[in-house]
Amino acid sequence: MLEHIAQNTQGRDFVVGDLHGEYDQLMALLEEVQFDRTCDRLFAVGDLIDRGPDSMKCLALMREPWFFSVQGNHEAMAMKAMNGEMWHQWQENGGRWVLKENPPEVAALLKEAVAKMAIAYEIETGRGRVGIVHADPPLRWQVLETQSEDVKRQSLWSRKRYSKKLETPVEGIDAVIVGHTIVANPVMLGNVRYIDTGAFTSNKLTLEPLTHVLDLLAG
Incomplete structure (x- = not known):
């Protein structure tokens, strides 16, 4: 569930908000930062x-x-739908995009992609450890080492921290970056940064250096 990733000593690391199919927006941003596919990484x-x-x-x-x-x-929803659950949802x-594609091809690519996705990443930057989850991180980062279905569900679906504007830092990690909750501009709550700026409606996809969150916390 939690995957540890070593420091990138050869290039730069970036993080991007929820893509939601906005491939061209992403490519334009990568061109802007002169992303080097031979040594840079994108999370x-x-x-x-x-x-x-x-x-x-x-x-x-x-x-x-x-x-x-x-x-x-x-x-997660698409995987369940392709397996006969949550189709209407x-x-x-x-x-609905799947209706214009070849269903077996979609199912195969989705299964291949999800098999490579962790629920959370912990990335060493040389300046601190940055975590990434989709939705809400647990209050204690190490809880992600368990295989708890409740923690997984929270990491995929919850908006409790943002809805309650909780500033309590996540323990055991220097900073966490999340998406899921659409914000007009990236925002910090404690040591958690929200970067989903609703690219599919706002035409504003957020791409940042991974260490930008550490710069903000350092003041």
Whole structure:
């Protein structure tokens, strides 16, 4: 559930908010920062699919050695839908794109991509450890080492921290970056940074250096 990732000593690390099929927006941002696919890495906060125009292209990014994504609730929902559960819920929440694709191809790519997605990443930066989950992190980061279904559900679906504006820092990690909850601009609550700026409606996808959250906490 929690995957530890070593420091990138050869290039830069970036993090991007919920893609939701906005492949072209991502490519434009990578060009702006002169992303080097031979040594830089990109971490995503999940929800690669649904709502935007290019869900298949975004899913296929999981085949790239420089791209990493935690699982989002939309990937979890799609997996259940393709297995005969939550179909109506998926269709009502952006999954209608699948009707224009080849279902076996979608199912195969989705299964391949999700198999590579952790529920959470812990990334060593050389300046501190940055965690990534899709939705709410637990109050104690190490809880993610368990295989608890409750913790997994919280990590994929919960908005409790944001709805209650909880400033309590997550213990056991220097900073955490999340998506899931749409904000007009990235915002900090304690040591948790929210970077889903609703690219599929705002045309504003957020891409930041992974260590930017540590800069903000350092003041």
